[in-house]
Amino acid sequence: MAGVDGGIMFPADKLRGWTQEVFQKIGVSRDDATLLTDSLIEANLRGVDTHGITRMLCVYVERIRKGVMSAKSKLVVVREKASTALIDCNNSIGQVGAARAMRMAIEKAGQTGVAFTAVTHSNHYGMAAYWAMAALTHGMIGFSSTNAPAAVAPTGGCTAMFGTNPFAIAIPAGRELPVVLDLATTVVARGRIVLHAKQDKPLAPGWAFDHRGIPTTDPHTAMKGLLAPIGGYKGYGIALAVDFLCGVVLTGSNYGTHFPGFLADNMIDPTDVGSVFAAVNVESFMDLPEFTATIDKALQEIKGSTRAEGVKRIYVPGEIEFDMKAERLAKGIPIPEQVVKDFIALGRELAIPFPET
Amino acid sequence: MAGVDGGIMFPADKLRGWTQEVFQKIGVSRDDATLLTDSLIEANLRGVDTHGITRMLCVYVERIRKGVMSAKSKLVVVREKASTALIDCNNSIGQVGAARAMRMAIEKAGQTGVAFTAVTHSNHYGMAAYWAMAALTHGMIGFSSTNAPAAVAPTGGCTAMFGTNPFAIAIPAGRELPVVLDLATTVVARGRIVLHAKQDKPLAPGWAFDHRGIPTTDPHTAMKGLLAPIGGYKGYGIALAVDFLCGVVLTGSNYGTHFPGFLADNMIDPTDVGSVFAAVNVESFMDLPEFTATIDKALQEIKGSTRAEGVKRIYVPGEIEFDMKAERLAKGIPIPEQVVKDFIALGRELAIPFPET
Numbered sequence: 001m002a003g004v005d006g007g008i009m010f011p012a013d014k015l016r017g018w019t020q021e022v023f024q025k026i027g028v029s030r031d032d033a034t035l036l037t038d039s040l041i042e043a044n045l046r047g048v049d050t051h052g053i054t055r056m057l058c059v060y061v062e063r064i065r066k067g068v069m070s071a072k073s074k075l076v077v078v079r080e081k082a083s084t085a086l087i088d089c090n091n092s093i094g095q096v097g098a099a100r101a102m103r104m105a106i107e108k109a110g111q112t113g114v115a116f117t118a119v120t121h122s123n124h125y126g127m128a129a130y131w132a133m134a135a136l137t138h139g140m141i142g143f144s145s146t147n148a149p150a151a152v153a154p155t156g157g158c159t160a161m162f163g164t165n166p167f168a169i170a171i172p173a174g175r176e177l178p179v180v181l182d183l184a185t186t187v188v189a190r191g192r193i194v195l196h197a198k199q200d201k202p203l204a205p206g207w208a209f210d211h212r213g214i215p216t217t218d219p220h221t222a223m224k225g226l227l228a229p230i231g232g233y234k235g236y237g238i239a240l241a242v243d244f245l246c247g248v249v250l251t252g253s254n255y256g257t258h259f260p261g262f263l264a265d266n267m268i269d270p271t272d273v274g275s276v277f278a279a280v281n282v283e284s285f286m287d288l289p290e291f292t293a294t295i296d297k298a299l300q301e302i303k304g305s306t307r308a309e310g311v312k313r314i315y316v317p318g319e320i321e322f323d324m325k326a327e328r329l330a331k332g333i334p335i336p337e338q339v340v341k342d343f344i345a346l347g348r349e350l351a352i353p354f355p356e357t
Numbered sequence: 358m359a360g361v362d363g364g365i366m367f368p369a370d371k372l373r374g375w376t377q378e379v380f381q382k383i384g385v386s387r388d389d390a391t392l393l394t395d396s397l398i399e400a401n402l403r404g405v406d407t408h409g410i411t412r413m414l415c416v417y418v419e420r421i422r423k424g425v426m427s428a429k430s431k432l433v434v435v436r437e438k439a440s441t442a443l444i445d446c447n448n449s450i451g452q453v454g455a456a457r458a459m460r461m462a463i464e465k466a467g468q469t470g471v472a473f474t475a476v477t478h479s480n481h482y483g484m485a486a487y488w489a490m491a492a493l494t495h496g497m498i499g500f501s502s503t504n505a506p507a508a509v510a511p512t513g514g515c516t517a518m519f520g521t522n523p524f525a526i527a528i529p530a531g532r533e534l535p536v537v538l539d540l541a542t543t544v545v546a547r548g549r550i551v552l553h554a555k556q557d558k559p560l561a562p563g564w565a566f567d568h569r570g571i572p573t574t575d576p577h578t579a580m581k582g583l584l585a586p587i588g589g590y591k592g593y594g595i596a597l598a599v600d601f602l603c604g605v606v607l608t609g610s611n612y613g614t615h616f617p618g619f620l621a622d623n624m625i626d627p628t629d630v631g632s633v634f635a636a637v638n639v640e641s642f643m644d645l646p647e648f649t650a651t652i653d654k655a656l657q658e659i660k661g662s663t664r665a666e667g668v669k670r671i672y673v674p675g676e677i678e679f680d681m682k683a684e685r686l687a688k689g690i691p692i693p694e695q696v697v698k699d700f701i702a703l704g705r706e707l708a709i710p711f712p713e714t
Contacts, residue, residue, distance in 0.1 A: 079641060079642060081470030081638075081641045082440070082468070082470065083469035083470045083471045083472070084469070084470030084471050084637075084638075084642065086642045112438055112439040112469050113438030113439065113440045113441030114438075114440045114471060114473040115471065116470070116471040116637055118642055154671050155671070155672070156670070156671045157662045157663060157664055157665060157671045158663050159663045161659055161662055171598070171601055171602075179597070179598070179601065181595070181598050183588075187588055212665060213668075214665065231540075231587025231588055231592065232544075234587050235588065236674075238540075240538070240674060241528070241538050244655065245528075248651050248655045250639075250642040250643060251642065251643075256655055257662075278471075280441075280473055281441075282607075284436060285443045285607040285608065286608075286609060290609075298600075298601065298605045298613055301613050302511050302613070305510070305511060305516040305614075306514060307513055308510075308513055308514060308569060308570030309569060309571070311513040311514070314511050314512070314514045315512070315513070316511070316597065317594040
């Protein structure tokens with residue numbers, strides 16, 4: 001989980017309203033600000049604070065104000081077929097490109113059964129699940145993946161060549177909550193290593209390598225080293241495939257070692273990531289009511305299967321996040337004190353006061 | 358790796374000719390026997406002996422002779438759109454259904470840019486990579502995945518609910534060998550546990566659980582227990598997504614605990630697996646020469662990146678298998694002595710003498 005525990009609680013709607021105003025103030029159109037804000041707040045609601053306003057708002061604002069990311073949307077469809085599209089994002093906001101690409105994938109899949117779209121020269125697009133989930137209300141299975149600056153070495157290597165390269169798959173259900181799988185191809189996120197380093201707590205074996213590619217459980221050594229991919233060479237292979245699909249192959253964006261640093265530590269060059277999106281129309285394979293009923297049954301079987309000792313509940317992918325959303329809609333979104341201070345300062349600067357709790 | 362080390366060496370062509378005759382003798386058509394044999398021998402050549410004739414020939418033959426799998430192809434396209442198709446395999450040989458589904462995916466992707474096809478009521482289809490690789494010569498990216506009888510529990514559970522559920526992705530290159538990623542969603546295959554049990558050798562931590570869902574390094578305990586998914590809950594999520602896509606969702610085949618045992622230990626009921634296939638036409642996104650040149654560059658960067666101490670070479674996905682194929686084409690395919698005995702006995706029974714080395 002990429003969530004925060006402590007902090008001051010704010011109602012989602014207050015954060016939403018303020019965030020939208022902030023983006024509009026720095027030149028983002030009303031529609032784009034609404035879209036971008038929704039993707040960030042949804043991440044916070046689902047407990048994925050690393051992709052919510054908590055970590056992303058100030059970074060995005062700085063990039064836009066410094067002109068490293070374009071406030072204005074400049075999307076151009078450069079190639080298009082009945083079931084595919086390539087969109088040049090021209091350094092527009094990642095979420096704006098992603099929304100267009102996912103919308104095109106859904107429309108095309110409605111016609112032809114399946115569609116696969118890609119954006120090039122794009123930016124950080126937020127939480128991968130947000131885009132996959134857009135397919136759900138259309139009775140479709142959604143997919144999305146993006147590449148990212150390098151943090152993972154190939155098996156046997158010690159140069160970071162691949163990002164955490166996440167992918168998400170969303171599958172609609174009936175009475176049950178939909179399946180929403182969203183995972184980075186590393187065992188843990190870098191944020192987890194940072195947290196352990198702050199607390200001087202050893203890492204679990206298998207999380208990270210030092211800068212020479214040797215496994216380490218020392219969080220400080222790991223901070224200067226590499227993240228371990230899931231399943232060793234298997235995760236390396238998945239990360240490579242994502243990088244090739246999103247970066248090299250289909251979009252002509254950055255890949256491998258060619259990224260100009262991470263989001264927050266390079267405020268000069270565009271990130272230039274590539275992302276891919278897909279939608280599969282369920283009705284092309286099975287009638288939707290039969291499909292959702294079978295998914296419900298399969299989910300109930302998994303959730304009702306024998307639990308290991310001491311385990312209270314078996315979760316299916318996305319369930320923890322849906323629970324979290326219900327809780328945060330009721331109790332508010334926690335914003336750590338330091339981040340609240342940053343938001344108050346930003347609000348003052350832009351003359352859009354950050355709301356009281 | 359799922360290969361065997363020891364054994365008697367046979368030239369691939371001799372094994373191919375004999376295998377084809379065996380399948381024809383038990384009622385498989387000439388074309389289907391050729392196709393099926395090629396998929397099995399290709400697995401052997403690539404060192405994936407678990408999916409070659411080494412492990413599969415006698416199992417397939419027994420299933421066909423007992424009428425558990427149909428020798429005759431009875432494929433019916435039950436749903437079709439411009440970019441999708443659902444094929445009812447009607448218990449035909451898995452490879453026959455897979456070949457048809459992949460061919461349709463490639464043809465459709467040539468028209469619309471991308472295609473996604475599925476087979477239902479099918480059987481074991483061999484090595485996933487074989488189907489993904491079929492896209493390569495068409496300038497396309499190939500994908501395939503299949504579900505399988507359960508060996509993996511959900512996180513927190515101790516009932517096997519998911520198969521090893523492999524998937525494969527093949528990406529064409531230029532001068533470099535293509536990228537061929539083919540992986541099961543478990544840390545190791547069951548065969549690896551069997552091998553350790555035979556040698557009384559402890560397992561590495563993280564490979565397996567006992568029947569109560571508690572991690573174990575004892576191979577005998579693990580034999581009665583569960584395989585660990587890659588990356589813990591992440592691999593569980595991937596295995597679930599594959600099972601839902603291949604089994605429940607898109608094909609109406611078996612899923613979860615509904616399989617009637619493994620291939621070799623149930624000779625009464627059809628396996629009834631589902632499999633999915635996809636092809637992405639590169640030209641829909643980027644001109645092929647530019648694409649293959651960029652892939653070559655990316656591959657060279659990875660292979661030339663700094664190696665960890667003691668590492669002689671950094672491999673990219675599929676490279677070890679291509680090396681193995683070159684070696685086995687030159688030196689032959691090793692068949693373990695016990696398997697040679699089985700083949701000689703089968704040859705006698707069918708009056709198709711197994712060839713001398």
